[in-house]
Amino acid sequence: MSVVPGQPDRIRTLLSRHRPRYGEPIFRGLVGLASLTVVALIAGLILVIAQQSLTGIAHNGLAFLGGSDWDPVHQVFQALPFIYGTVFTAGTALVLAMLIGVGVAIFLVDLAPAWLARPVGLMVEMLAAIPSVVYGLWGIFVLAPWLRDFVEVPLHDTLGFLPFFSGNPIGIGNLAAVVVLTIMVLPTVAVVSRDVLAAVPISQREAALALGATRWETIRIGVLPYARSGIVGAGILGLARGVGETMAVTMVIGNAPVISLSLFSQGYTMASVIANEFSEATTNLYRSSLLEIGLLLLMVTLLINAVARLLIWRVAYGSTSRSVLA
């Protein structure tokens, strides 16, 4: 359309007319308030939990972290078995989930054709959508008996002399918790690793291919090193999920404050003890001690999450190649 003489002036006049701007501060105020709410929630949560656990911290002292005696009747609250249980189950599950999850991610990004990568990726994501109590039910009624009959008994009979396979194979215990946790951590590790691998520039793959690298060698020298810190981040994010997971673990781990290397032993985690005992915590000290466990759990997961996000961010959004150098 050609410009009609006089039209620019008309448009300029229209544009220069005053239009009310009071909506501007309201809009800014509203979205600012919404964001502030989140910040206030987190700060308030930490503050209240910390404040409420002060009684426990004062009474229990350092033995809370180092002792293994949990006896509410005699007012002894030592959380080491729970800390150990959390670290043991989440750590073992993480190792397994990393092996499977990074494999899945490599397959989805670099090997699978598009028609396969999309549905498989979707299925992995759906693993994360299954409610934790469903995993727990499946774990206690299906997985635990199966593990007992087909994994624990044979392992006990053949390798029972190893500390990992000693004790009574009854199904319920650390192994069941580790398997359930692995399945629950897997989607986090796989999906984040997939996104991190997909963010590795094509030029890195081409650099390796052009040198005469095979497909696996290309992944090994061009893709994985570049994504290294992001994959570590995926693992740490998975660890955060494993550490905080409550319901499913509580249902299959046996809930006995035992410190044992054995996969067959019953165990207890920080999250499980809170879930199991909050309704019995009648004394102020008991309640405060449970909150102390909660505070510890909160701090650990917050820290883990922060580190993970930092690492992932550096791969996905780091502007220069230098940023991936750990």
Add this chain to the structure above:
Amino acid sequence: MTAMTDGSSSSLPAVAPDALPLSRGLPLGERASAALEHPAVQVEVGSLHAYYGRHRVLRDVTFTARPNAVTAIIGPSGCGKSTLIRCLNRMHEVTPGARVEGEVRLDGSSIYAPGIDPVVIRQRIGMVFQRPNPFPTMSIFDNVVAGLKLAGIRDRQLLDEVAERSLQRAALWDEVRDKLKSPGGALSGGQQQRLCIARAIAVEPEVILMDEPASALDPISTLKIEELMDSLRASYTIVIVTHNMQQASRVSDQTAFLTVGDDGAGYLVEFDDTATIFTNPRQRLTEDYISGRFG
């Protein structure tokens, strides 16, 4: 998301060898004759068509890159220059849905023949990309010898020798000799590109392909890369894609001019000695392009 599918090439129609313009024995370019260190091999392209899915991006390209000479591929944006050069070391087929018809011969034998492993082809035909792409987590040294280590070479003394020689030939040795252990990603853009050239020549390829190797670099770095091409000519056959006609006229012995046809596919308009293309082209299209009338 990148699925790397090394598409099979077994369905390619065989092209009779005598259908190819064999140029072995042609007189070498003036500059190339100066210092011939190492006899290189020729790359013959015959009736090459390239596709992305059903879309044809290159139509019927035929030319021969002379040994120990620099062959430039020029043409307007979208004419398939980069696709063409990526067909020469079987990198085109890495893109999902991409395929090739026709013939590319390295020293007389087809690189698309059934049973030929693209990995072997890419060892013999090195490539330097538009954007420098060193492996950022590897040291400078490890970047240079990455191809050798892939091949299982662990002899430390040999690796040291190759690294030094390759860096020297890539005119980078003096700048990095004291920091071979520092990461390759920490170098400047121009240095990174020379590092990539060093990495490519470390595996002693017979041909080096360069896809606009200087287009992301400043003028001084560009000059260094051009000088480098001039010296590498003594040992290798070099094919370079450039959108810069002055660069083509400065560095190359032969020039292929491509443009986009009405069907959207790039085709070869003219192929000749660079001097002829730039001073006395046979085709009107070529003349219009090099004189800046289009493109």
